[in-house]
Amino acid sequence: MTQTENGSWDRLQALKSTVGAAQLRDLLADDPERAERMLVEGAGVTLDFSRQRVDSQVLQALLALVDERGVLQRRDAMFAGEKINVTEDRSVLHIALRLPREASLVVDGTDVVPEVHKVLDRMGAFSDRVRSGEWVGHTGKRIRNVVNIGIGGSDLGPVMAYLALQDYSDRDMVFRFVSNVDGTDIVEAIRDLDPAETLFIVASKTFTTLETMTNASAARDWVRQGLGDDADVAKHFVAVSTNAEKVAEFGIDTDNMFGFWEWVGGRYSMDSAIGLSTMISVGPDGFHDMLAGFHAMDEHFRTAPPAENLPLLMGLLSVWNRDFLDCPTVAVLPYDQYLSRFPAYLQQLTMESNGKRVKLDGSPVDSQTGPIYWGEPGTNGQHSFYQLIHQGTSVIPCDVLFFNEPLNKMGDQHDLLIANALAQAAVFALGRTEDEVRADGAPEKLVPHKVMPGNRPCSVITVQKLTPFALGALVALYEHTVFTAGAVWGIDSFDQWGVELGKAMAVGLAPQLISGDPAPAGQDAATSAAVARYRAARGR
Ligand code: G6Q
Numbered sequence: 001m002t003q004t005e006n007g008s009w010d011r012l013q014a015l016k017s018t019v020g021a022a023q024l025r026d027l028l029a030d031d032p033e034r035a036e037r038m039l040v041e042g043a044g045v046t047l048d049f050s051r052q053r054v055d056s057q058v059l060q061a062l063l064a065l066v067d068e069r070g071v072l073q074r075r076d077a078m079f080a081g082e083k084i085n086v087t088e089d090r091s092v093l094h095i096a097l098r099l100p101r102e103a104s105l106v107v108d109g110t111d112v113v114p115e116v117h118k119v120l121d122r123m124g125a126f127s128d129r130v131r132s133g134e135w136v137g138h139t140g141k142r143i144r145n146v147v148n149i150g151i152g153g154s155d156l157g158p159v160m161a162y163l164a165l166q167d168y169s170d171r172d173m174v175f176r177f178v179s180n181v182d183g184t185d186i187v188e189a190i191r192d193l194d195p196a197e198t199l200f201i202v203a204s205k206t207f208t209t210l211e212t213m214t215n216a217s218a219a220r221d222w223v224r225q226g227l228g229d230d231a232d233v234a235k236h237f238v239a240v241s242t243n244a245e246k247v248a249e250f251g252i253d254t255d256n257m258f259g260f261w262e263w264v265g266g267r268y269s270m271d272s273a274i275g276l277s278t279m280i281s282v283g284p285d286g287f288h289d290m291l292a293g294f295h296a297m298d299e300h301f302r303t304a305p306p307a308e309n310l311p312l313l314m315g316l317l318s319v320w321n322r323d324f325l326d327c328p329t330v331a332v333l334p335y336d337q338y339l340s341r342f343p344a345y346l347q348q349l350t351m352e353s354n355g356k357r358v359k360l361d362g363s364p365v366d367s368q369t370g371p372i373y374w375g376e377p378g379t380n381g382q383h384s385f386y387q388l389i390h391q392g393t394s395v396i397p398c399d400v401l402f403f404n405e406p407l408n409k410m411g412d413q414h415d416l417l418i419a420n421a422l423a424q425a426a427v428f429a430l431g432r433t434e435d436e437v438r439a440d441g442a443p444e445k446l447v448p449h450k451v452m453p454g455n456r457p458c459s460v461i462t463v464q465k466l467t468p469f470a471l472g473a474l475v476a477l478y479e480h481t482v483f484t485a486g487a488v489w490g491i492d493s494f495d496q497w498g499v500e501l502g503k504a505m506a507v508g509l510a511p512q513l514i515s516g517d518p519a520p521a522g523q524d525a526a527t528s529a530a531v532a533r534y535r536a537a538r539g540r
Helices: 007-016 024-030 056-068 071-079 094-098 112-132 156-164 183-190 210-227 244-250 273-303 310-324 342-354 386-391 413-430 434-439 444-450 468-489 497-515 525-537
Strands: 039-042 045-051 145-149 174-178 198-203 237-241 257-259 329-334 372-375 398-405 458-465
Touching: 007 056, 007 310, 024 045, 024 413, 039 273, 039 310, 045 310, 045 413, 045 468, 056 071, 056 310, 056 468, 071 273, 071 468, 094 112, 094 273, 094 468, 112 257, 112 273, 145 183, 145 210, 145 273, 156 174, 156 273, 156 342, 156 468, 174 183, 174 273, 183 210, 198 210, 198 273, 210 237, 210 244, 210 497, 237 244, 237 273, 244 257, 257 273, 273 310, 273 468, 310 468, 329 342, 342 372, 342 468, 386 413, 398 413, 413 458, 434 444, 458 468, 497 525
Parallel strands: 145 174, 145 198, 198 237, 237 257, 329 372, 329 398, 398 458
Antiparallel strands: 039 045, 045 458
16 A cells, blocks of 8 residues: 555645644644643653644544554564564664563563673673773773774764763763774874773674774774783773674674674664763663663553654654655754754664665655754754744754753753743744734834744653653654654664665775775766876875
8 A cells, every 4th residue: 555545644635734734823822722732741751742733633643644554563563573674684672772680572582681681781890890990901000081983873872872971970081982984083082092091992783894993993003002012902992792703803802892682773772782881981870770761761652552652743743744744854952962962863863764765665655754853952053053944945843852950050041041942942833923023113124034934843852850861761762753753654764775885885996096996897987087186186
């Protein structure tokens, strides 16, 4: 069945020209209870979607879509460990990473929960040794600096979580994150560090990723340069990987390797051993609190009725905004400085997952799929790109996110921050009419410039306080939001074939750039010319 032959999809198409075209200003004025009715809570997270351009008919049709598209069956299949990542023939079990010790989840005859906790316990023991100073480097000095080397899913989660939980971190330690193959990244990360006090975590599921292995080798050279060729580098390197053979080949003691499983996708791995840097920074208890937050949201997603289910509703709203209101992007606006990398983290989670053009069976999708996610913390964004959100020609739905309690109490700064978040949400929804602008006394020639169309859909997501638990719940909220939208679209949200071709081509191009190797057969003229220009510019 194509999406357009589908009952609820057609119903939503019809509603697009009525409810979809309605003004939030009117919806809010005509139905004051809307603000209370369109408020749901789960795992300590509150979602206020009263400023989304929906009404009960749209919600009903979206919820009917859940049944028609088998979203709940797919959810249950994921939680049961079925191989729902069809193109890679894998289970999708990040939810197992946060199951409590006493739970059980049997996949292919093995209970994965004891395996998960075995790794968590090893990570805990190791983190304690590093944090207490018991783990020492080659010269006997304690470790003061932790540098995570990884990229994509092996970087974005760790760096986002480190920054988000900085208030809970060991402030006597320095944490750095190196991802880019651009040498600048590692040079700047380690220039002021003492190798004798530095521990590198080489985080790579495959342990073959070009950027990570290149940076790991550079780090090993730096340690040897600093501590001598005969230095015991094993004291300065640990690995997080599924590939023991490659880890050993690199010279890392596999006793100091923390494993995970092929059923953990890179962008769903920050709560696996990939989060080792997070655990060292906030301690094992903090990490377990974060896992508890993830699990609480998993349970909410698994058991809450659809109409009160946060990730399900957010996923459905994203389908409505993308496919029916024709909004190609979503802005994520956290009003919290600690969440400065949260939008970047969500970019990968959402776009690598749902940036797909064919369905599970390989047939082309017949709707739009994943929107572009982007954003910056408020209030900074207000002084930069909000102009386009307010008055540009594209409608950009926004997720405004804030915590009620500040972690840093500085006079009334937190109240000012939240006043800005709520003011922006109101302006997104209501805008400013011509009459209002005139009534404000604007000169006539400025009236059109000052009119704000409003009707920008917006969700306001709030949590009491930014804690490890809250961070886990928020990340799981978006993980399952992405899942829901992907299930409605009928795509595989867990593969990423689109990233392969460019990587393979770069490997082929490098020898051409470095040594002037002949161009491979069939190289396009633009690339050949660019290679020649680059070589000339480098005097080769
Ligand atoms: C995420 C992707 C990708 C991956 C990186 C790093 O879902 O698979 O971002 O995490 O390419 O891969 P390695 O961990 O294998 O180095």
